[in-house]
Amino acid sequence: MRVLVTGGAGYVGSVSVERLVQAGHHVVVLDSLVTGHAAAVADGARLVRGSLRDRPLVEGLLRDERIDAVLHCAARSLVGQSVADPALYYAENVVGGTGLLDAMLAAGVRRLVFSSTAAVYGAPDRVPIPEDAPLDPINPYGETKRAFEGALRWYGAAYGLRSVALRYFNVAGASVRNGEQHEPETHLIPNVLAAALGRRGLTVFGTDYPTPDGTCIRDYIHVEDLADGHLAALELTGRAEPATADEAAVPARSTGPNDLPGAEGGFTACNLGSGSGFSVLEVIRAAEAVVGRAIPHDVGPRRPGDPPVLVASNERARELLGWTPRRGTLGEMIGSAWRWLQAHPGGYAGETRGG
């Protein structure tokens, strides 16, 4: 496959690029490098620095590189920033996204996998969350992801686009080459490890939730498992009919010529999560086991907008994509993140491609 990966210099994108290159695919990365890092792009991939909203650039790349399918990871992804500046989120996540779709149609590219998020569900009233749960985001970040999923569905019906939205739960861990480096960092595991290194204090946001230890429960998924899911979803967008006996067991609901196997229409959404959850305190304890010492932390008030429990149902990903999380323990996720931090004490700063 010849794949364009937007946002391929970011955390999730870069690990997916590694996976695609390793599987022998031709990979072109388009990234503005506003939040991504050039050094994160695997050597086997071509890196083009530019904006998704540069229509001549995007359409030219799709044509010149004879792209078969797009993995669309480029997006703004900070919840707090999205509340403060929704215009940025609509411009980049929605307008940028539909511009990409229009360029794809003009260039005759009709396969796409989209980095979506569990934030499209908002604060669901039942867990594990199935894909047909109501989509009710509680912040502009989740809303813009939902809006783009809607575009994918309707572009599928009208223009024959075949697409899969992957709704990520809490992505964690690192490959040997690439890890998580956000500025500012808001996520639990990087903050816990930074506290272990004495780089910052750690606050547990709320211990009065209706959970066994009073802290929030999340479904953590290893970034390399996520990368496997992306590859499987890209393959699904190119498949006309169930190819193996196993896949034939998937209910044959397809009716139209561009329908995805096992889906209704050219669009489907799949959760990518482990199907089980860990509390904030369990994460801290697992990190203490990894680093071999106590990690100081204090307790603060709840963070606004945090639902008590978010856990995925991952049955559809198992059925449709043949995907299963293979690195599901906190020890594997936190251990890989810790090893990456040890190997890259300054993050990507000062690193160049090939370094």
Ligand code: UDP
């Ligand atoms: N959290 C915390 N301290 C931190 C960062 C996160 O207690 O410094 C909690 C947060 O309130 C949530 C969980 O850890 O309950 C996971 O948060 P994260 O931001 O990693 O992911 P989210 O689930 O919000 O996408």
